[in-house]
Amino acid sequence: MQSRPYTAEDEIDLRDVVRTLWRHRWVIGGITTAAALVAAVVSVFILPPVYESRVLLMVTRPPVQTVDPSSPAFRSGELNIAAILNPELPGEAVVALARSPAVRDEVARRIGVPKTKLKSLQAQSVRNTNLVELRVRYADPHEARRIATAWAEVVVGRSSVLFSTQAQGSYALFNAQLEVALNRLKRAEQALRHFNATSRISELQTRLGKLIDQLASYEVRRNDLTISLNRAENELAAIEGQLRREPRTYALSKSITNDPFLHEAMATASNRGFLELSKIRMRTEEQNPVYNALSQARATAAVAVQALRAEKSTVERAMEAIQQEVAVLRTELATQILTQTRLARELENAKRVYDAVFQRREEARITATTRGGTVQVALPASLPDEPVSPRPALNAAIAAVLGFMFSTVGVLIRSAWITPAELPRVQTAASAEGDP
16 A cells, blocks of 8 residues: 655654653643542442342243144134234233333332332343343332332233233134134035045946956957957968969860760761761860869858958947046046045044144133243342442543543643644544554
8 A cells, every 4th residue: 555645744753742741641640530539529429329129030831832833723724823822921022011101100109109210110031031130220229129029010910911811812712713613624524424425436446347357358359359360361361372273164075975875866866887976076164163162262261351350340449439438437536536535635634723723722721720821020129238320430440531531632732742723634644654
């Protein structure tokens, strides 16, 4: 950091300051001593002593307080018991009650002291504890203890009334909430009972089981038909191949003499001799018996193939219809089961809500009939031995420090070495240079 340039007249010699203060040491010492003596005299002979009396109050918890944050009562739309599940008075509430004007007025009436003299009443909660501290400062130690005792009695009494009122109100509110929870439980039970009486879950499951068994049987039949159809088609193809290789007819030629009946007829009708007649040939055509047999076998195989195809098509259509019905039944069954699960869950939640509210009602009843959860005096007020103020030694020390500071500044200002107008500028220069 670059230093700011300044002139020679801005420089301060600390040795001159020390010499100046040393020359006026008697003035500074006298002023300091006088200030300390004046403060001590005023503290001892002029200022009245003030005594402080303290009372410790203990805020006890209710005898039962088992709140389950996972209870569905916290998430219920009809019930809202989260705000009243803690029937106890926290320490802050007791402090606010102790500081209230009504409590101060009652304390003033009880001890017969004007309210204007009770401005030094202080109440605060002890950190990380269930204690509340009441402090009273007064000129008379006996009066301080009497005021503290009366104040504690008023706070304890009003806290008991407040807690009792809160507990009774909680009990009445829980009782009303219990009626709501009971009605909700009855509605849930009735809804589930009516659904179970009219439910088709058993019927759907039985029908679905039968359809699945039937579908499995059709699946086996389709596989068998597929195998039989493949075998029949292969057999038909083989027959057709053989049929294409066989001729339909045979061409036969033979002598007329080979037919005895025709030979006799021709011999009788003609005068020619046997030798001439034997030269005559007759040509005929006959059906191929193999071809005819193969044709018959092909027709039979074709009929079998058509029958197998028709039966397979019928089975596949039946399977498709069953699959569609199974899909519809499964959808309906899933809807029925989902509805049953939802109603069962609502019934379970209604039971848990009822149990939670019933437990809160019983806790509120027990709390309202016992002394637990109230404010009690843990440490009564004692008679103070010494005043808390004024403190002559502390006041004299503070006055001496202030007298020393003011006298030192006055000596430096009135010295010829520095004027009051130059004091801020010199202090600024000394601060910039880092000098003390």
